[in-house]
Amino acid sequence: xxxxxxxxxxxxxxxxxxxCGIDLDIRDGEFLTLVGPSGCGKSTLLRIIAGLEEQTRxxxxxxxxxVNKIRASKRDLAMVFQSYALYPHLTVWQNMITPLRLxxxxxxxxxxxxxxxxxxxxxxxxxxxxxxxxxxxxLKLEQLLHRKPGQLSGGQRQxxxxxxxxxxxxxxxxxxxxxxxxxxxxxxxxxxxxxxxHRNLKTTFIYVTHDQAEALTMSDRIAIMIDGxxxxxxxxxxxxxxxxxxxxxxxxxxxKINILSGDVDESGNVSIMGNHTGIRIRKRIKKVHLGIxxxxxxxxxxxxxxxxxxxxxxxKENLGSDFYLHGHLNGSKNRIITRAAPDEVGRxxxxxxxxxxxxxxxxxxxxxxxxxxxxxxxxxxxxA
Amino acid sequence: xxxxxxxxxxxxxxxVLIFGSLIVxxxxxxMVSYSLKSPHEIATNSGGFIGAQQPMVDEYCVKLGNxxxxxxxxxxxxxxxxxxxxxxxxxxLVNGLVVTASIFFIQALIAVPCxxxxxKLRFWGRDFVFSMVMFCxxxxxxxxxxxxxxxxxxxSLTNTYAALIIPWTISVLGIFLMRQFFMxxxxxxxxxxxxxxxxxxxIIWRVMLPTAIPALLAFAIISVVAxxxxxxxxxxxxxxxxxxYTPPLGLREFKGDADGxxxxxxxxxxxxxxxxxIAAFLLAQKRFVEGITMTGMK
Numbered sequence: 001x002x003x004x005x006x007x008x009x010x011x012x013x014x015x016x017x018x019x020c021g022i023d024l025d026i027r028d029g030e031f032l033t034l035v036g037p038s039g040c041g042k043s044t045l046l047r048i049i050a051g052l053e054e055q056t057r058x059x060x061x062x063x064x065x066x067v068n069k070i071r072a073s074k075r076d077l078a079m080v081f082q083s084y085a086l087y088p089h090l091t092v093w094q095n096m097i098t099p100l101r102l103x104x105x106x107x108x109x110x111x112x113x114x115x116x117x118x119x120x121x122x123x124x125x126x127x128x129x130x131x132x133x134x135x136x137x138x139l140k141l142e143q144l145l146h147r148k149p150g151q152l153s154g155g156q157r158q159x160x161x162x163x164x165x166x167x168x169x170x171x172x173x174x175x176x177x178x179x180x181x182x183x184x185x186x187x188x189x190x191x192x193x194x195x196x197x198h199r200n201l202k203t204t205f206i207y208v209t210h211d212q213a214e215a216l217t218m219s220d221r222i223a224i225m226i227d228g229x230x231x232x233x234x235x236x237x238x239x240x241x242x243x244x245x246x247x248x249x250x251x252x253x254x255x256k257i258n259i260l261s262g263d264v265d266e267s268g269n270v271s272i273m274g275n276h277t278g279i280r281i282r283k284r285i286k287k288v289h290l291g292i293x294x295x296x297x298x299x300x301x302x303x304x305x306x307x308x309x310x311x312x313x314x315x316k317e318n319l320g321s322d323f324y325l326h327g328h329l330n331g332s333k334n335r336i337i338t339r340a341a342p343d344e345v346g347r348x349x350x351x352x353x354x355x356x357x358x359x360x361x362x363x364x365x366x367x368x369x370x371x372x373x374x375x376x377x378x379x380x381x382x383x384a
Numbered sequence: 385x386x387x388x389x390x391x392x393x394x395x396x397x398x399x400v401l402i403f404g405s406l407i408v409x410x411x412x413x414x415m416v417s418y419s420l421k422s423p424h425e426i427a428t429n430s431g432g433f434i435g436a437q438q439p440m441v442d443e444y445c446v447k448l449g450n451x452x453x454x455x456x457x458x459x460x461x462x463x464x465x466x467x468x469x470x471x472x473x474x475x476x477l478v479n480g481l482v483v484t485a486s487i488f489f490i491q492a493l494i495a496v497p498c499x500x501x502x503x504k505l506r507f508w509g510r511d512f513v514f515s516m517v518m519f520c521x522x523x524x525x526x527x528x529x530x531x532x533x534x535x536x537x538x539x540s541l542t543n544t545y546a547a548l549i550i551p552w553t554i555s556v557l558g559i560f561l562m563r564q565f566f567m568x569x570x571x572x573x574x575x576x577x578x579x580x581x582x583x584x585x586x587i588i589w590r591v592m593l594p595t596a597i598p599a600l601l602a603f604a605i606i607s608v609v610a611x612x613x614x615x616x617x618x619x620x621x622x623x624x625x626x627x628x629y630t631p632p633l634g635l636r637e638f639k640g641d642a643d644g645x646x647x648x649x650x651x652x653x654x655x656x657x658x659x660x661x662i663a664a665f666l667l668a669q670k671r672f673v674e675g676i677t678m679t680g681m682k
Contacts, residue, residue, distance in 0.1 A: 052575050073581040085576035089594035102581035164580070 002063050002171035002204055003028040004049060009058035011044055011228075018044050019228045022058070026172075031198050031205040035215040036225035037251065042208045043176055045225070049206065050174050051075050062171065073102075078165035082177040084157045086149040086164070093145040096135060096163050100128045103168060135167045155186045162197070172204035179214060191217050212252045216240060224248045246370035249291045255324060258297075258336040259366075260290045268376065270365065273332060275309060277358070280376045281365055288373060289366040294324060296362035297338035299348075300355040308357035311338070313350055318342075329356075412658075418651035422459035426647050435459055459648060464656075466649035471637035472627075473653060477660075480631045483548045483618075484611045488604055490553040495603075496596070499562030500588050504574055514563070520556040526616070533620055543628060547621035552611060558603050565599035566592060601668055612661055631657040 004026040011019040019041045026032050034042040047053040049060055051072030060067050067075050078099075086095050101110055105128075108114070109121045116122070136142055139159050149157055158178060165173055178194075179187045195218045198205050209215055215222045216236045223233045224247075232239060232248045243249035249257045262272045264286055270279040272290060281288065300308045314335075315326035323345040325338050330353065338356055348354055365373040413433075418426055421435035437458050445455035457465075467473055501507070502514050532551050533542070541547045569592065577591045593600070615632040622628045629636075634657070638650040 047575075050575075050579060052578060072575075072578045073583070077579065079576065079579045081572040081576060083570055083572045085570065085572035087573070087577075087591060087594075089597075099580040102586075164576075 004172060004204065004206070005059075005061040005064075006045075006049070007059035007061065009045065009048060009060070010056045011041070011048065011053070012056045017228055019048075019055070022228075022230055024223060024230060024233070026204060026206060029202050029204055031195070031207065031218060031220045033207045033209060033215040033219035033222045034225055035209055035212055035222055035251075038210055040225045041228040042210075042225045046079075046174050046176055046206060046208045050077055050079050052079075076168075076171045077174055078168055078170035078172075079174040079176065080161050080165050080178045082180050084149070084161040084178075084181075086157060086160055088149055091146050091148055092141060092152070092160050092163075093132065093136075095149070095160060096141075096167050097128060097132045099164060099168050100131060104128060132167050135163050139163045139166070154182050155190070158182060158190065166197075166201070170203070172206060175205065175207045177209055178207075179209075180211075187214075194218060213254065216252070222252075224251060226251070243291075243364065244372045246289060246291065246366040246372070249364060249366070253293055255294050255337045257291045257293050257364075258334070258338075260292065260329070260332070260334060260336070262288050262290045262365075264288055273309070273329065276307065277363065278307065278360075279363060279365065281373050282376050283367070283373050285367060287368060289368070291364040291366060292336075292358045292362065294337045294339040296359045297340075297356045298359055299338075299340055299344050300357050308355040310353050311336075311356045312353045313348055316345065316348070316350060415651045415654050418647050419463050419655045420460050421648060422462075423648060425459070463648035463652040467652040467656060470649060471629075471634050471653065473631070473634055473656060475627060476629050476631045476634040477656070479545075479628060480612055480657075482545065483630060484608045486545070486549045487552045487611050488607045490549070491555040491558050491607055492600060492603075494554055495558035495562050496593055496600075497585075497588050498559045499566050500584075500592055502559070502563045503566035504569075504571070505584075517556050517559050517563075521560060529617070529620060536621060542621050543623060543625045545628065548618055548628070548630070551617070555603075555607065558607065561603050562596060562599060565596050569595055605665065605668065608664070609661060 004024075006022050006024040006026075009019055009022040010017065022045060034045060036042050044053060048055045051067065051070065055068075062075065062077075087098065090098065104124055105115070105121065106118075109118045109124065136145060139162060141156075141159060141163055144152060144156060144160070149160065152160065158181075161178070179190050182190060191214060194205075194207075198218070207214075207218065216239075219236055221233060222236055222239050223230045224239065224245075225231070226247050231245045232243060234242075239248065240252055243252065246259070250259070260272050262270045262277065264270055264281065268280045268282060268284075270277050270281060270288055270290065277290070279290075310330040311325070311327055312330055313325050313327040317324040317326065321342075323340045323342055325340055325345065325348070326335060327338075328335055363375075365375055367373050417433050417435075420433070420437075421431055422438065422440045424440075425431035425435045437460060439456040439458055440462065441452050442455040442457050442462060446452055502510060502517070536542050536547050536550075541550070573591060573595075574587055577587045582590065612630075613632060614630070618628075618630045618633050622630075622633065631653075635650065635653055638646050638653065
């Protein structure tokens with residue numbers, strides 16, 4: 001149990017900055033996800049929290065105490081690695097009991113043969129075995145205890161890696177893309193299991209991933225990192241519905257949000273390719289970018305509607321429950337994707353031009369520098 | 385057609401390999417065969433592989449004043465008992481064992497941590513140190529034998545076990561081999577061990593070493609074979625004390641009096657000397673090949 005506080009963490013590799021001034025408060029018992037494209041510094045940040053790497057500047061505090069000078073092994077944190085990093089020469093059981101032995105037994109007590117004669121060692125070992133046994137039971141590893149990691153499947157190794165982290169009941173779990181090596185079905189399954197594990201353990205989880213779906217499904221809060229900075233921190237809902245930056249909007253959501261460039265007239269009305277959008281902004285700028293998620297488009301019947309755009313369909317993607325229509329708005333080169341229900345799509349053929357419009361209140365406006373611009377009013381536009 | 389061609393080239397390969405192995409085996413064949421035969425059979429080159437095993441007269445026994453009837457022995461028995469009697473072969477074997485085992489043990493003790501540091505720790509000058517290791521690989525032993533001998537003599541260590549062991553304890557080949565192997569161990573494994581609470585020395589001995597057993601075994605065979613068979617260095621530093629002779633030096637006991645009667649016992653000694661190595665290799669063969677493949681030495 002721990003709250004972890006990062007104070008203006010900076011990390012330089014030579015002249016290049018990997019992290020530039022990260023401030024982050026991680027609350028006790030929280031599931032916080034660091035998410036971002038590869039190379040954004042999220043793993044580096046996690047390794048700095050773990051103590052495996054040293055920050056160039058800044059402070060890491062655990063439970064109010066600075067741990068800058070404390071070694072990784074003394075921080076009482078546990079880490080799960082993408083490659084699982086199990087000891088290949090030890091069985092599952094030995095893998096799980098090793099961290100406990102290192103924590104609870106003195107080096108004399110750990111000695112083969114001699115250790116047995118240290119008074120009290122036997123009881124300690126017994127309690128370690130109980131602890132490891134409980135963890136093995138929770139993770140349903142009992143059948144595998146005598147196998148070596150090489151004889152396990154990816155999912156089983158993942159479980160053992162979790163087990164090895166859990167036995168110590170650490171103050172916080174650090175996870176570095178733990179699901180990336182699993183196949184898609186298992187990944188979805190493990191997502192639910194991890195979230196449940198977090199609910200039961202009530203321990204702080206810091207989870208690093210590049211997969212926005214993992215971030216959205218499991219976390220209490222998400223920190224979006226791009227180029228060594230946290231751009232936005234918030235609940236999954238906030239991040240998805242109200243991104244404060246164009247890069248956040250583009251990173252979260254699958255398929256990606258559609259970005260259309262729009263013009264602003266003197267009174268602040270935004271139009272796209274001459275069509276009014278009904279959106280007004282207060283900011284006095286000429287150019288804006290409109291972000292519209294695929295599910296916020298609506299297919300429109302008929303050709304007359306003035307608030308809709310002609311949409312040239314180039315590809316139909318069938319996901320069973322939904323269809324994604326790929327194409328471009330007439331006159332623009334930007335490829336856009338819209339979501340539609342199967343019964344709407346049935347009659348549309350590839351190469352056809354249909355009409356679409358954005359649902360009211362959904363489009364987000366961004367400035368040239370990726371900042372979000374608040375919409376002043378939206379009137380007389382759409383009715384969805 | 386293709387199948388035919390393949391099997392033909394397979395035949396050719398095997399013929400070449402068999403021919404090569406015959407060349408390698410032939411001296412061994414002669415050695416074992418001579419160790420079984422009587423001097424007469426060796427001189428006349430008769431008797432096939434094991435000889436007729438006709439009882440022969442042990443002339444030394446007769447010289448001691450025994451009647452010839454009591455000195456009759458089979459050549460095989462004669463050769464091997466002479467090997468152990470004429471020179472204290474058992475003592476030499478124990479010396480060889482002590483020396484090679486100590487050398488390898490200390491080499492591993494030094495090479496494994498060095499290799500770990502060179503492969504996995506980041507410190508100033510690491511690349512330079514490693515290039516020095518590579519440079520040392522190029523120095524032939526014989527060029528530095530004299531300075532080392534003088535140094536040992538100055539501290540009066542010649543004619544001791546220490547003289548046989550100390551010059552070999554730092555093996556750059558060992559450091560290099562283990563370093564190459566450790567490079568292939570994922571960093572995550574080391575980080576995981578650190579998170580589990582291990583210090584760097586625990587990581588070396590409890591995580592790195594167990595994963596590196598095949599590589600270490602390969603190095604063990606290279607090291608043990610080299611020092612078990614070494615004639616040069618023991619010859620240099622063991623000048624008087626025969627009780628410190630290693631097995632190859634033991635063969636010198638038979639030098640000089642090559643009147644023919646000595647070949648049998650001499651070859652018997654040679655057979656006894658190489659047997660432990662061959663036995664060890666056969667036992668560890670599978671892992672040895674594994675290790676060589678893994679360190680990319682193949």
